[in-house]
Amino acid sequence: MQFFGQENTAPVTKASTTSITMAATYLGQPTVVLVGGQAYTPASAITLNTGTTGFNGIDTSTFTAATIYNIFAVVSSGTLGLVISAGTSPTGFTSYKFLGKLIAATGATISHVMNVGEPFVEYSSNSSTADTNDTSAFAYGFEGSTVVGPLTANRLKRSRFLVAIAATDRLVHEFKSTVGGIWVVLTGEDGNFSGISPLKIENSVRYGFSLQTTTGASTDVETFFGRYSYPLTTFGATGQAWSIGQGFWRITKISGAVLAP
Secondary structure (H helix, E strand, C coil), rough: ECCCCCCCCCEEEEEEEEEECCCCCEEEEEEEEEECCCCEEECEEEEEEEEEEEEEEECCCCCCCCCEEEEEEECCEEEEEEEECCCCCCCCCCCCEEEEEEEHHHHHHHEEEEEEECCCEEEEECCCCCEEEEEEECCCCCCCEEEECCCCCCCCEECCCCCCCCCCEEEEEECCCCCCCCCCCCCCCCCCCCCCCEEEECCCCCCCCEEEEEECCCCCCCEEEEEEEEEEEEEEEECCCCCCHHCCCEEEEEEEECCCC
């Protein structure tokens, strides 16, 4: 409904792997969004479902994995709603307000949502756990990929971001031990996180992991997995074997750029 008052736009949040929502109140006051020069407030929380087309859904197409969508507030018959679009404006709506971005993860599910005023963040990894180098099993989304299985040699796993890596971006290698665990950054060599160490070299043997650049696409980086996940007691000898049970990994790219459609 139309409302005359000061704008008070509630942030859009992820409600599930297939939906996002905007609350009806924000900071103790009714949500008020300015669209097309008019202020509107929802009677209740607004929910957008990625399986819906049009108002409170995607504007013209199906929800696709590894895609960046813009989130817009729109109005239909005097009612405030949400629309996502892969374009810079929502098809079918002449009056709209840009609210933020949504990234679709591998599997065509919602990875995460970013609102105006927040940094642009991407999560990338590689889903291959095999004892081989891999340059194509790109994976996207907040949950990352499973740690590699046992290796017979050092291996490289390539990750690809949807937006080119800028000189001002920050890349962070993160791990977590369980599905519901907390993401951590390993900065020491103590290996106390599921027996994984940052890269350590003893003689010619490599242990742990490291992040490194790659030639070619400006969207790509590689994760180096040493022969073993962590060194044991004998210097330069057999270490702890990698295991998919050790957890999950991802690379987070954080940009200081202002969100824009």
